[in-house]
Amino acid sequence: MRILVVEDDHILREATVSILAGEDYLVDQASTGEEGLYLAKQGIHDLIVLDIMLPGINGLEIVKILRNNGCAVSILLLTAKDSVDDRVIGLESGADDYLVKPFAMRELLARIKALFRRKGNLIIEDQINCGNLTLDSKVKDAFVNEEPLGLTNKEYEILEFLALNKEQILTRDQIFDRVWGLESDISSSIVDIYIHHLRKKLIAYGLDIFIQTVRGVGFMLKVS
Structure with missing residues (x-):
């Protein structure tokens, strides 16, 4: 399975990529909204781990663009905001799940596996x-x-x-x-x-x- 990680925090991005690669996932990464959107549009990923606050196009806009283009890939949003309104906005934009920073890598892995299990029991x-x-x-x-x-x-x-x-x-x-x-x-x-x-x-x-x-x-x- 291939995962795209879009995160501008270098340390967090590299740590996330390392953990996912250690779980035998194929991983691509991007540090800006434009780069992340370009990679996401290739249609080669099974899941996108997407930060909301990104340079250029933000994560919510990326989700909306992908969904409007008919892209059904699973999307897990990352954000430092923890209010109910922020979570609702993220999910209503078309994301599948929402994880608040800072988070434990064990929880990230659990959320990813849960999203994969939702794929029609495939x-x-x-x-x-x-x-x-x-x-x-x-x-x-x-x-x-x-x-x-x-x-x-x-x-x-x-x-x-x-x-x-x-x-x-x-x-x-x-x-x-x-x-x-x-x-x-x-x-x-x-x-x-x-x-x-x-x-x-x-x-x-x-x-x-x-x-x-x-x-x-x-x-x-x-x-x-």
Whole structure:
């Protein structure tokens, strides 16, 4: 799973990124509202940890822009303000949860896991259930009837991204940015190679048709 942390306090941002990376999350970070909004618009994150008071565009404006553009990513707001009105404003803007500074990192992790559990019961105790497939984020592999597929890390990350967005088309660039990062200089055509490898591992179980190519656009995991 990939998380975006948008926080202008350098010490808090680095501490948060370190803790999340230690929990095996993929993490991107930004220190300004403009940079955070740009990264959020790429559509490659499962959750955004977003400070309200940011240089440039503030967190509430970012939430409104994302929601108005149809972005449904889970958003956890961070703020130093603790009044009921401030919390209500944050949630009414479209955020999913609200955490007041200073906070314990244990609480942040608990809030993040709770938000993931809300995703239509798709994610349960570090597992993603998708049709006959079960993805386990702890071992970075997928299973069919408890038999492991033997995925590489990149194969797992691609399949996880598709599973978290099942029935939705993901562009080749979205998959590439999610798995290889926004600053990678590798050609995005590598996505097609890994999709081919995934299908070869799924074909033994008759599940290769799960990953469908949407010509000229990208790929989709279709389980119905």
